[in-house]
Amino acid sequence: MSDARAPLLKLKGLTKAYPGVIANSDVSFEIGAGEVHALLGENGAGKSTLVKMIYGLVRPDSGSMAFRGSRYEPATPHAARNAGVAMVFQHFSLFNALDVAENIALGMENPPKQRALAARITEVSEAYGLPLDPSRLVGDLSAGERQRVEIIRCLLQDPKLLIMDEPTSVLTPQEVEILFKTLRQLSAEGTAILYISHKLEEIRSLCDAATILRLGKVVGECDPKATTARDMAEMMVGQTLHVPSRETTKPGDVALKVNDLTLQSASPFGTSLKNVSFEVRKGEVFGIGGVAGNGQDELLAALSGEVETGAGAVQLKGQSVGHLGPNERRAEGLLAAPEERLGHAAAPDMNLTENAMLTGHVRENLTNRGFLNWRAAKGFAEKVIADFDVRTPGPGNAARSLSGGNLQKFVIGREILQRPDVLVVNQPTWGVDASAAADIRQALLDLAANGAAVICISQDLDELMEISDNFAALNEGRLSKPRPAAGLTVDEIGLMMGGAHDMEAAHVA
């Protein structure tokens, strides 16, 4: 940490309320020049609103900010950038069909000539150990390289404060290490970094200070290097964490076998699956890791039946089901819960009864010769709500009126209560608060303990290590060789995920 006597950014009593919810209440903290400051909190704790206020996207209701000693009230992101604040968002705003330099020029006020800009990009990227070819098409870049485009776009403005929102969620462990070297270098040169995350070990290795938010309030500050991850987690959640537990069961017969599955992606920037093979036994939890966009959605679609494959490519209990649609597979006992809750796993404007009908009608006998039994569907929805502790006034409410965690519990519960033989879930706890996430993981483990095979596709490596018996990783549409999860090291997992994706790292060398 460098000199931080006069704080670079000082927040005092920031409060922001939306109808029905107080997003931030009396938030105060300081960031010194060159400090790497972590902002820690669960989903919905108010981290996003807070950084949006700093970046000029949202105006605080009350409170004040000071930046480099003077009053700071950015009305727009433009004003924030001019003051020296830059931000890398979790979701990239890049155009796939344009090259790197064109994408960067689009975000600039007065872009220089393409050739001069390309030279600047090369210069900055080399200085910070983030090699990037300005003439490459963004659509061809890996997620880690796309993030570099966003970071370099920020660095070209020579910011005093760089805000990074969950930057490692799209990176392999090796890529994280490269990113951290860059961030440490920036910090040493005096650029402060506000680092938003809920990954505690990363914060412990990178950050100088941490502010913890819960329900919009600052509930603690700590030195992450001197605090255990568990203590920070409990400050963040506000309660003792329940760690999912399972009874070890003997794996049974093969429940699902995927045999040399090759599938062309329907979208031009999707990832095609290449020779994916694995098998999952009854009672087993099979974890599939990997950085987002390496074929996860395509694999789920091929397993759920939304995309049909060669008959033999997917075999359920020894029977070929690759040519069957979703409902035929449901009838045979293969169920799925996709990643995107609203618009894929559930129809946003339909109510929970209708959404229970969506996947439940086959196995729960909710239809009779094509005619719908709404009373039975409502009963099924009520059972999901009760058994999985879904917080909602009732099954008549629209799916989109539920919070992310509650809807996810409903989606997972809807599939589990249909007693699947094989359940495929993609990102089961994405955007879900810690206690709901623990409930969902426990439910998956209980399902496996009762003899079902569970395939869990996730980007959360901690989650996969916690619940999986066997682990494999997707990398550019290929699945690594499955290995027992127990005893895998972070390095080994990282290599299975594709290592640093051939991105040469100037510092590592």
Add this chain to the structure above:
Amino acid sequence: MIHLVKRPQPSRAWSYATPVLAVLMTMVAGGAMFAALGKDPVEVIRTIFWDPLFGEFAFYFRGQLLVKAAPLILIAVGLSLGFKAGIWNIGAEGQYILGAICGAAVGLAFYPMEARWLIFPLMIIAGALGGWAWAMIPAILKTRFNTNEILVSLLLVYVAEQLLAKMALGALRNPDGAGFPGSRNLSQYASASNPELIAGSGMHWGVVAALIAVIFGYVLFARHMWGFQIRLTGESPRAARFGGVKPTRLVIFCLGVSGALAGLAGLFEVAGPAGQISIDFNVGYGFTAIIVAFLGRLHPVGILLAGLLMALTYIGGEAAASNLGLPSAAIQAFQGMLLFFLLAVDVLTNYSLRFGKGEVA
């Protein structure tokens, strides 16, 4: 400043209130337009909305109301299936013409045989098949070659109009008609006619078919898997696929049903109120039904009411044009306003208005 805030879920009350609000706003804006044309707005509105129902000549107009409303409702119920799923059949007018041509052709082929029990049902089947086949062209092109059904179905309307002219002048021309264009009058051929079931009521078989279609539509959406799949596809195509909906089958089903119902409407019209195939047989029911479908919120019962309302503006509008000397373009503009306001206030179903200072969120 006024802001739109998305409601957590669509408002039920507003989904019923918006059509009424749209009608009221149309009356106000239309009244202003009529006043600008130098007419007494109250009198015009009364002529359009009140006189046909309760005025001096209501006994005649009420029958006309059913005659006009039946094809609109029949076609609109069919269109609503596709519209709910995001499948846009804009060419009902063409399917209506083809239904009329095919149905009439069957009837004329039997002339002058007397066998109503055989001929009339055959005509009904032929009419439905004609409309269905015409709608299958955009359906198959869409599912096979991913063409846009809006363009294909719309352009086929103009093809159908040419075909209609050709038929009226050629194959179906009345051989005893002294060379005038147009077919024999089916309403004067007992085995093929679609007469009023109760004299003076306007009630013909097309009205019965429209009511059956409304009931069919209601049951389909409320109780049947297909209706559920149609709604699901419209709400969220990806969730629909996850729910096992086969998009190709859905396109064929929706376009097929809407084509068949439009064809039926054409058949009942040509055998009844119109009586013959003529060059100007079609009067735009297929297009107006699009408005009716939306005015009725794509709900079968709503469509029933909207069809009656739209028929009222037609009949009242004609009366206003002839009695008060309004240009017919003004009446069309008035009907256009109705759709405009309906779509505009539709936003209130999903959004609520907030007044106050805004911010960038």
